[in-house]
Amino acid sequence: xxxxxxxxxxxxxGAVPFLMALGGWALLSNYGGLPEYMxxxxxxxxxxxxxxxxxxxxxxxxxxxxxxxxxxxxxxNAIAIPLGIAIAxxxxxxxxxxxxxxxxxxIAGIAWVPLAVIWFGIGMGSVIFVITNTIFFGAIYSTxxxxxxxxxxxxxxxxxxxxxxxxxxxxxxxPGALVQIILGLRTSMAYGWRALVAGEMIAGSSGLxxxxxxAVQWYQTDTVILGxxxxxxxxxxxxxxxxxxxxRRTVAxxxxxxx
Amino acid sequence: MRVPRPGLGERLRSGRVLKGxxxxxxxxxxxxxxxxxxxxxEYFYPSALAVWRACxxxxxxxxxxxxxxxxxxxxxxxxxxxxLIGVTLGLLISLHRGTARLLxxxxxxxxxIVEVAWIPLFVIWWGYGLKVILVSxxxxxxxxxxxxxxxxxxxxxxxxxxxxxxxxxxxxxVIREVLVPAALPNIITGFRVGAGFAFRGLIFAEMIxxxxxxxxxxxxxxxxxxxxxxxxxxxxxxVLWLGIxxxxxxxxxxxxxxxxxxxxxxxxxx
Amino acid sequence: MSGEGxxxxxxxxxxxxxxxxxxxxxxxxxWSAWAGARKLTREELASARGGRMHLQVTLNFAxxxxxMMLLQSMGRLIEVKGETAxxxxxxxxxxxxxxxxxxxxxxxxxQGR
Numbered sequence: 051x052x053x054x055x056x057x058x059x060x061x062x063x064g065a066v067p068f069l070m071a072l073g074g075w076a077l078l079s080n081y082g083g084l085p086e087y088m089x090x091x092x093x094x095x096x097x098x099x100x101x102x103x104x105x106x107x108x109x110x111x112x113x114x115x116x117x118x119x120x121x122x123x124x125x126x127n128a129i130a131i132p133l134g135i136a137i138a139x140x141x142x143x144x145x146x147x148x149x150x151x152x153x154x155x156x157i158a159g160i161a162w163v164p165l166a167v168i169w170f171g172i173g174m175g176s177v178i179f180v181i182t183n184t185i186f187f188g189a190i191y192s193t194x195x196x197x198x199x200x201x202x203x204x205x206x207x208x209x210x211x212x213x214x215x216x217x218x219x220x221x222x223x224x225p226g227a228l229v230q231i232i233l234g235l236r237t238s239m240a241y242g243w244r245a246l247v248a249g250e251m252i253a254g255s256s257g258l259x260x261x262x263x264x265a266v267q268w269y270q271t272d273t274v275i276l277g278x279x280x281x282x283x284x285x286x287x288x289x290x291x292x293x294x295x296x297x298r299r300t301v302a303x304x305x306x307x308x309x
Numbered sequence: 310m311r312v313p314r315p316g317l318g319e320r321l322r323s324g325r326v327l328k329g330x331x332x333x334x335x336x337x338x339x340x341x342x343x344x345x346x347x348x349x350x351e352y353f354y355p356s357a358l359a360v361w362r363a364c365x366x367x368x369x370x371x372x373x374x375x376x377x378x379x380x381x382x383x384x385x386x387x388x389x390x391x392x393l394i395g396v397t398l399g400l401l402i403s404l405h406r407g408t409a410r411l412l413x414x415x416x417x418x419x420x421x422i423v424e425v426a427w428i429p430l431f432v433i434w435w436g437y438g439l440k441v442i443l444v445s446x447x448x449x450x451x452x453x454x455x456x457x458x459x460x461x462x463x464x465x466x467x468x469x470x471x472x473x474x475x476x477x478x479x480x481x482x483v484i485r486e487v488l489v490p491a492a493l494p495n496i497i498t499g500f501r502v503g504a505g506f507a508f509r510g511l512i513f514a515e516m517i518x519x520x521x522x523x524x525x526x527x528x529x530x531x532x533x534x535x536x537x538x539x540x541x542x543x544x545x546x547x548v549l550w551l552g553i554x555x556x557x558x559x560x561x562x563x564x565x566x567x568x569x570x571x572x573x574x575x576x577x578x579x
Numbered sequence: 580m581s582g583e584g585x586x587x588x589x590x591x592x593x594x595x596x597x598x599x600x601x602x603x604x605x606x607x608x609x610w611s612a613w614a615g616a617r618k619l620t621r622e623e624l625a626s627a628r629g630g631r632m633h634l635q636v637t638l639n640f641a642x643x644x645x646x647m648m649l650l651q652s653m654g655r656l657i658e659v660k661g662e663t664a665x666x667x668x669x670x671x672x673x674x675x676x677x678x679x680x681x682x683x684x685x686x687x688x689x690q691g692r
Contacts, residue, residue, distance in 0.1 A: 067415035088434060145325055146332035153333075156554075157547040160425075160513045161524075164531035164539055168353060241509070248425045248513050259426075266429045274429050282422035289421070370638075371682035372645050520648070556596045564591070 090272040098272040107261075112280065115257040119246050122178050123239065126185030131231060134193025135223060144194055155191045159184035159245040167253045176253040177246065184245040185238045192234025196227030232300050236293040243285055258284070355537040360544070363537035373526075377545060380522040383439070384511050384553075387446020388504050395451035395503070396496060399458025403488070409459050416455065424449040424510045428517060437518040442511065449510045450503035457499030461492030497565050501558050508550050523549070615679035619686045626688040627671050633691035634666045634674055637684045653677065657692060667691050 072092065078084060079091040086094075102108040138144045162183050166176035200222065208222040250259025262277030337357050344356040351359060367373040402408050424445055431441040469487045515524025523542050530539030589595050626632055636650065641662055650656050654669035662684075669677075678686050 063411065064414040067412050068418070071415055142328070145328040146335070148332070149329035150332050150336050153547045153551065156550040157543050160509055160516075161527055161543045161546055163516070164528050165536070165543075168531050168536060244423050244425050244506075244509065247423060251425070251429070252516065262426065262429045266432055269433060271430070271433055274433060278422050278426045278430060281426040282418055285423060286418065286421040369682065370640055370643065370646070371680055372643070375645075521645075555592075557593045560592050 087269045087271050090275070095272050095275065098270075099276055102273075102276065108276075108280075111256060111258050111261045112284070115246060115250065115259070116284070118174060118177050118250075118257065119181060119242065122181035122246075123185055123242060125178075126182040126238070126242070127189050127235065130186045130189035131193050134190040135197055135227065137190075138194045138197030138227075139223070144198060148194065151187070151191050151194060155187045158187035159241055160248045163249055163252045166249075172253050173255045177249040177257070180249040180253070181242050181245045185242045188238030188241055189231070189234050192230050192238070193227060196230025196234070197223055199230065200226035228300070232297060236289075236297060239288065239293060243288065247281060352534040352536045355540060359537045360540045363535070364541045364544075367526075367538065367541060373541070373545070376522050376526050376542075377549070379519075380511060380515065380524070381549070383442055383446065383515075383522065384508065387443050387511065388450050388500075388507055390443070391447040391450025391503060391507070392454050392500055394447060395454025395499070396458055398451070399455045399462065399492075399496075400488070402455075403459060403462040409463065413459075416452075416459075420452040420456070424506065425513055428514060432518060439519075441518045442514040445510055445514045446507050449507045450500070453499040453503040453506070454496060455499075457495040457502075458492055461495030462488050464495075465491040493565065497562055501562050504553075504558055508546075508553070512546060611679040611681055614681070615675065618683065619674060619678035623686070623688050624671060624674070631668045631670055632674060633689045634669045634677075635687045635689040636664045636666060636677065637686070638662050638664070639682060639684050665689055 075089065076092050079089045082089070090098075099108075137147055159180060162180050163176070166179045166183075170176040170179055204226060205222060208218065246257075247259040247262075250257040251263040254260040258277050258281050262274050262281070265271075265273035265277070341357040344354060347354055355363075364373070402412060427448060428441065428445055431444055435441050435444075465488060469491065473487050511522075512524035512527065515522040516528040519525045523546050526542035527539050527546070530536055530542060589598070624632070631654075634654065638646065639662070642650070642659060642664055646664075647656065647659070650664055650666060653673045654666040657665045657667055659665070666689075674686065677683060
């Protein structure tokens with residue numbers, strides 16, 4: 051969801067708004083008369099960043115968050131996609147379960163955090179459960195929709211050519227649903243990322259979300275803002291460097307098969 | 310092209326609604342049956358009946374209606390204000406050709422900082438309470454709306470703008486007659502994306518910074534070992550979201566976007 | 580608005596549902612206002628001094644934290660005995676609004692302490 055910039059001049063000028071923002075920040079914090087807990091000066095931010103990097107805590111939090119995210123993403127999708135395909139292959143089963151899946155998709159993620167704490171206590175278990183839950187329900191929903199919206203004409207055409215059993219699966223179901231599945235990867239990741247940050251804030255014992263909310267108790271606004279910037283950067287990298295190219299190379303290249 | 314949707318009567322007759330209802334029923338029965346089989350204490354794994362009793366109790370004591378009303382009120386206010394601010398900012402930024410391109414990287418970056426990450430900062434600034442919740446919601450909605458407004462306006466062919474101007478239209482008229490209608494499909498798609506994230510954001514914000522509301526109910530239930538109440542909150546959240554999405558958001562998008570622009574279903578965008 | 584236009588407007592799900600909800604809410608408000616007037620009668624309200632009164636609030640259940648918070652926001656919560664809460668210095672308008680709530684069984688003036 052980016053506003054694309056084209057020429058090199060554009061890319062360079064991309065730094066301008068950030069410089070402006072930093073300039074405004076410096077002015078406000080030094081001359082705006084704001085208390086330190088509202089807007090810490092840039093110098094203090096730099097010191098905090100340097101210290102957190104030096105004592106390894108920053109690396110620990112970032113790697114912890116990414117690790118939890120990766121496990122949950124793989125786990126959630128590995129269970130959901132095959133299960134979703136299995137459910138969607140049978141018309142009756144998918145008709146039975148579709149409203150249930152829709153319902154669970156609408157509450158997936160953050161709403162499960164308190165329950166997760168009861169079941170797994172504070173810490174990694176709860177956070178991984180919540181993220182996996184989010185990704186699972188998102189992926190299963192996309193997968194079922196993906197299989198169900200394979201155009202009937204395509205279905206009939208493949209069957210006409212004498213495809214049976216496994217062939218139907220590899221020639222029709224998998225490629226047909228792949229578009230939705232890949233799109234679903236990106237959107238479930240978006241919700242999963244939010245679930246990660248939120249889960250770490252409420253039920254975590256380490257990670258960027260935890261680091262950010264802990265700092266609130268001590269009014270350490272510099273740590274909070276540091277956490278926010280890192281959360282933003284990480285999401286940008288995940289979305290732009292991982293999912294956008296994936297989507298571009300697959301879905302966009304193939305064109306949207308349905309709709 | 311208007312794709313006709315099956316009406317309620319047709320869907321009932323096709324048996325899909327019935328099958329869906331049976332599916333829900335099966336899940337409920339499986340849940341209830343699994344409780345004695347699993348044998349865990351009630352605060353750990355409440356039965357469906359326990360949840361139903363808790364729901365009735367919460368209504369009987371007047372707690373649930375108040376919580377639901379509070380949540381919905383915050384949601385409506387946040388989404389309304391967020392949309393207004395997003396569209397206004399989008400129009401303002403688009404007034405000058407270069408501004409959108411200049412600000413784009415900053416906007417992209419700020420939006421990448423998900424709304425849940427802003428809540429600690431807001432809590433430091435404003436403590437706990439309604440303001441934090443509202444501002445978070447406004448943030449969640451304003452950004453996708455702002456984006457899509459900018460994108461929508463950018464894609465308005467220069468021909469249209471020139472046409473209005475050559476006919477002697479003022480800048481205000483250009484905005485009203487050309488830019489806004491052309492960008493409207495995008496704006497509405499952004500609105501639906503924002504509304505979706507806003508609902509989840511609302512629940513989270515209420516868990517952290519509120520004393521009433523569904524999010525608070527979900528949190529409070531586990532704090533007092535009344536897990537059945539937590540599940541009541543979760544179910545209400547799901548029912549409410551399905552209601553909002555299917556009664557208001559989807560039909561609205563269908564009626565406008567399908568009529569005026571390409572059908573880019575916001576379903577894919579989550 | 581013409582009949583045809585009105586019917587088309589109502590055919591929209593959002594409009595019909597919103598209208599139904601508004602009607603239901605209106606009916607409920609009317610009923611609770613009527614019930615409220617019975618719980619806290621005009622004679623009982625007359626005991627107010629300077630726009631405030633001491634109130635004895637009886638619920639259908641033992642009050643929880645939620646209700647305590649609500650009652651405390653209305654006046655001084657002195658004591659809670661079983662299903663009854665005792666408040667002092669409650670503004671009359673607040674008392675009337677409390678009477679309208681369906682989960683309140685009865686209100687009565689109280690001489691205070």
